[in-house]
Amino acid sequence: MTKEGVSYISIGANFGLGLLKVVLGVWSGSTALLAEGIHSVMDLASSGITLWGVKISQRRPTPKHPYGWGRAEVLAGLAVTVFLALAGIGIIQEAVGKMLYGGHEARITFIPLLVMLISVVVNEFSARLKIYVGQREESLALIADGKHSRVDVYSSGAALAGIFLARYLPIADSITAFFIGLFVLYETFNLGKEVTESLLDVADPEVESQIKKVCQAEQVDLVDLKTRKIGSLVFAELKVAVPAEVKAGRVSDLVGSLQAKLMKKIPHLEYVVIQIQGRGRRSRMLRGRCAESLDKIGPAKKGWRVAIPYREGKVYEDFGAPEYLVVDYDKQGEEVMRQIIKNPYYKIGRGHGIRFVKAVGADEVKTVNIGENARKTLGELGIKVSLSESDFGKEVDDA
Helix, strand or coil: CCCHHHHHHHHHHHHHHHHHHHHHHHCCHHHHHHHHHHHHHHHHHHHHHHHHHHHHHCCCCCCCCCCCCCCHHHHHHHHHHHHHHHHHHHHHHHHHHHHHCCCCCCCCHHHHHHHHHHHHHHHHHHHHHHHHHHHHCCCCCHHHHHHHHHHHHHHHHHHHHHHHHHCCCCCCHHHHHHHHHHHHHHHHCCCCCCCHHHHHCCCCCCHHHHHHHHHHHHHCCCEEEEEEECCCCEEEEEEEEEEEEHHHHHHHHHHHHHHHHHHHHCCCCEEEEEEEEEECCCCCCCHHHHHCCCCCCCCCCCEEEEEEEEEEEEEECCCCCCCEEEEECCCCCEEEEEEEECCCCCCCCCHHHHHHHHHHCCCEEECCCHHHHHHHHHHCCEEEECCCCCHHHHHHCCC
């Protein structure tokens, strides 16, 4: 069920219950029942505000509001908090007034009691539904309205008990209502604190933890991370360090790929800004890496094997690539095998091309760009390096 659907259900339920309580309250002369009717009318306004906030927050960003309208849900939650505070103050005021000055005799019949019982059940169902959907969608407005409905359960229950016990102990209604009012104010304080933090761009520790896990899995050197919540949406700013020798094309690749992975794996992440910080050249220990034992990948060799950095149907500009076009030739120079193979060692910002060509058993690498250290290491491994793009010949033409 959607956030809008829950709000519509709440509006319909509050309208029906509020109207019934007010009519029966006037008919029976029960102040508690009439107060509950007025309370339900306030709930109707609260649900309307929530629906407004949900609908506004779903608008697309505009040049004037480039970060979207997520704050509308927070403002709606703030309005609901105000309504909740007014309800709590009103309940306490009414209870104290009755305790000090006494109340009027009411005609207590089966019908008002039945209406209050139905009200308790409906409000509890509404509260659970709103809080469940609100937590799932991270909607502060809906969670606030759900907690408001939960307070209604207690106030309706207190009114039910008070109406029943008023026949034997008139003051019981007022005492119960007073404590319910205190509880309402307590819930208002907690909810107001949560809404205020969201208005002040509070960080989201859970999303930050998820971002750090993704960066760790992709072997990305995360230097700094900031997040802020705007309604149910989260915005993130990352600072990532890359070696100074990494080319501009690879840096652009890093940013695009990392953004895509973060947006895919973290549903509530709406916007990601990645800042690149260069760092000094580091010793890579290439010879040590190439001495490691690697599992063989790709099909069995059928001759002289050529590996070409490849991506999305064209030659990749750097040696370390996400995938390679691998072609085998027999002794007569005829092509006997052609396959595009993904590089399992590839990570964002680190191509690990040497690992791939060694694992795939390549005899020759044809590439546009390659670092001097990598080229030297390939030579030591007995792997030929061809740098001219024209040397690709028909391998790429037929790919």
